[in-house]
Amino acid sequence: QQQVKQSPQSLIVQKGGISIINCAYENTAFDYFPWYQQFPGKGPALLIAIRPDVSEKKEGRFTISFNKSAKQFSLHIMDSQPGDSATYFCAASMGYRGSTLGRLYFGRGTQLTVWP
Amino acid sequence: GAVVSQHPSRVICKSGTSVKIECRSLDFQATTMFWYRQFPKQSLMLMATSNEGSKATYEQGVEKDKFLINHASLTLSTLTVTSAHPEDSSFYICSATRSQTDTQYFGPGTRLTVL
Numbered sequence: 316q317q318q319v320k321q322s323p324q325s326l327i328v329q330k331g332g333i334s335i336i337n338c339a340y341e342n343t344a345f346d347y348f349p350w351y352q353q354f355p356g357k358g359p360a361l362l363i364a365i366r367p368d369v370s371e372k373k374e375g376r377f378t379i380s381f382n383k384s385a386k387q388f389s390l391h392i393m394d395s396q397p398g399d400s401a402t403y404f405c406a407a408s409m410g411y412r413g414s415t416l417g418r419l420y421f422g423r424g425t426q427l428t429v430w431p
Numbered sequence: 432g433a434v435v436s437q438h439p440s441r442v443i444c445k446s447g448t449s450v451k452i453e454c455r456s457l458d459f460q461a462t463t464m465f466w467y468r469q470f471p472k473q474s475l476m477l478m479a480t481s482n483e484g485s486k487a488t489y490e491q492g493v494e495k496d497k498f499l500i501n502h503a504s505l506t507l508s509t510l511t512v513t514s515a516h517p518e519d520s521s522f523y524i525c526s527a528t529r530s531q532t533d534t535q536y537f538g539p540g541t542r543l544t545v546l
Contacts, residue, residue: 357540
């Protein structure tokens with residue numbers, strides 16, 4: 316059972332455009348929602364993370380929007396660049412205080428391609 | 432930022448041999464470490480969670496006798512793939528968290544190829 320559902324599977328965006336990736340979850344015990352960026356042959360790198368008490372968080376060109384009532388969160392990449400071409404994973408966890416010691420439940424990933 | 436290293440980055444071995452992969456937190460003490468495997472164009476699949484000084488907790492379907500995990504110190508965890516077979520070929524990635532924080536820092540991964 317997929318605890319975190321991510322869409323779309325792939326995304327093609329023109330340089331300078333906005334990339335939007337969506338995720339949804341069911342478990343209301345989740346209280347930490349990070350986004351990771353992964354380049355081929357590399358480990359994932361943390362981009363940005365949010366907690367349910369905040370509806371939006373922005374870091375540079377990356378913004379997370381969080382809708383607690385809908386149990387959805389999304390990543391927006393503004394002014395997308397060819398260097399942003401990578402696979403993006405959303406994830407959720409119950410936090411280190413939870414019974415699963417902060418275990419991350421990952422979405423299936425979105426392959427983003429930004430055309431110059 | 433926190434840095435996690437893995438060694439080796441690539442390993443090729445013959446079927447039936449054992450391979451050890453090291454995961455180190457270079458600039459922080461990691462109370463919890465996680466081991467994942469990832470197949471091409473797929474998501475990360477958690478194999479096990481380990482805390483320093485205690486036995487690892489394996490995910491359902493992961494053979495604990497085949498994938499031996501040792502978390503001997505607050506900066507080092509090892510994954511040993513015993514009697515490796517071609518179907519064990521994959522990208523293995525570790526991650527680590529600081530005490531009382533949620534952020535997981537990932538290593539660069541180890542590409543295992545079993546011939």
